[in-house]
Amino acid sequence: MNSKKKDTGSTDRISNLPEALICHILSFLPTEDSAWTSLLSRKWRYLFAYSPNLNFDASVKRFHPGTSRRVRTLILSVLTSFVDRVLVWRGDAAVNKFSLKCGQGVDQERVNHWILNVLERGVSxxxxxxxxxxxPLPAKVFESKSLVRLRIESENIHGVDVKDVLLPKLKTLYLNRVMLGEAEDWFEKLLSGCHVLEELALINVYSDIWKRSVSSKTIKRLTLSCADCDNIPDTVWFDTPNVVYLDYSDYVGVKYTKVNFGSLVEARIDLKMNSDQRAHAVFGHLVGNARDFLMGICNVQTLYLSAHTLEVLTFCCESTPVFKNLIHLTIQGDKTGWESLPALLKNCPNLETLVFQGLRHRYRINCEDVNGCICNFSGGIPACLSSSPVKVLKIMRFGVYDGIENQMEQIKHFLETMPRLEKLTIYYESTIHQLMMM
Structure with missing residues (x-):
């Protein structure tokens, strides 16, 4: 019987791969790590520099807390010189992705030079x-014909010298703690130059603090967080008919001129009262009206409401709208009043899953009324529970706070009064994070 002799010699199969494929493999590594491959052979010496993705980390966070300032300065000098050399070695080669982390100690002009360099190479x-x-960062960041995804994030308030916005291919825009300008409505200016934008996240973006205006027919996912100061917006305008996911955190506005979320499927809402509104709310007075905003999202199917939003429903909403399509509701139920829950649950006729993130609530005078709070389990049955369509009830973070006996009484009350309840799941959270199923 003839048999072929096996090749027992060592073969460098990776080095025999096409250089384009090797560069693609290296693109999944941080550029500084892939640079070590230059020690393998002459062929590998500069291959890492031609990776379509460049990822540099020159941030102070990477250092050990005990690293001296002199050593940090030396290391940052080496890292920044390394970035310079990589960009030179690449010549005119295109860049698909450029990721940069850097903090204090890195020269601003050098950073701007790197950014302009990759923009000229058609970075997407x-x-x-x-x-x-x-x-500020260079204005050219917002004048790129090649960018498909743009993310700018800072730990302090960082400026961008925006003059004109022209991002015809941009589909994803994420800005966190960025100063865009003063007086003018920069939200509107940004969107006017992004014709195919699908995902927008503006987190603590400083521009006109008195106005929120988001108008786009292309955006599908919207994250807007403007609650970093104590200012109530005068007007709020949402004309986003194709948004399917909304994450919105803000203070209750004076006027909601337009709220159009015709395609909304999932929403996470964190509406707050500012210090003046909260001071007046102590006396039980309505201090605002968020109903127009809630009416604009009432077709949502999955909804998350923060504890702040429960207070807004109590003190800043004349009446709760009907959420006819809502099938999944999550409520942050820790350290807040539950006065708004009876009306809310009553106006969710098709609700199937109800989730409480904590069962510790603030006792108020309305708790003594049968239909004033769902915590009432000493007298009659609240109408919102006796007619509840909920089939699945989940209790998160059970055991985190004191008063476990009261929480158990509340759960027992749910079991006895919710007629269609089929499944109850309790997530018991302690130092060992136990899980209890019932």
Whole structure:
């Protein structure tokens, strides 16, 4: 019987791969790690520099807390020189993704030079996490014909010298703690230059603090967080008919001029009262009206409400709208009043799953009324529970706070009064994070 002799010699199969494929493999590594492959052979010496994705980390966080300032300065100098060399070695080669993390100690002009360099090479994915003391980032960031994804994040308030916005291919825009300008409505200016934008996240973006205006027919996912100061917006305008996911955190506005979320499927809402509104709410007075906003999202199917929003429903909403399509509701039920829950649950006729993230609530005078609070289990049955369509009830973070006996009484009350309840799941959270199923 003839048999073929096995090749027992060592074969460098990876080095025999096409260089384009090797560069693609290296693109999944941080650029500094892939640079070690240059020690393998002459062929590998500069291959890492031609990876379509460049990922540099020159942030102070990477250092050990005990690292001296002199050593940090030396390391940052080496890292920044390394970035310079990589960009030179690449020549005119295109860049698909450029990711940069850098903080204090890195020269601002150098950072701007790197950004402009990759913009000229037609970068499509630009990810900047910069915390610097210098001037603003270059305005060219918002004038790129190649960018598909843009992310700018900072640990302090970082400026961008925006003059014109022209991002014809941009589909994802994420800005966190960025100063865009003053007086003008920069939200509107941004969107006017993004014709195919599908995902927008504006988190603590500082521009006109008195106005929120988001108008786009292309956005499908919207995250807007404006509650970093104590200012109530005068007007709020949402004309986003194709948004399917909304994450909105803000203070209750004076006027909701337009709220159009015709395609909304899932929403996470964290509406707050500012210090003045909260002071008046102590006396039980209505201090605002968020009903127009809630009416604009009432077709949602999955809804998350923060504890702050429960207070807004109590003190800043004349009446609760009907959520006819809502099938899943999550409520942050810790350390807040539950006065708004009876009306809310009563106006969710098709609700199937109800989730409480905590069962510890603030006792108020309305708790003594049968239909004033769902915590009432000493007298009659609240109408919102006796007619509840809920089939699945989940209790999260059970055991985190004191008063476990009261929480058990509340759960018993749910079991006895919710007629269609089929399944109860309790997540018991302690130092060992136990899980209890019932």
């Amino acid at each position: 994915d630009l990810d900047l996490h910069v915390t610097l003391d210098g001037g």
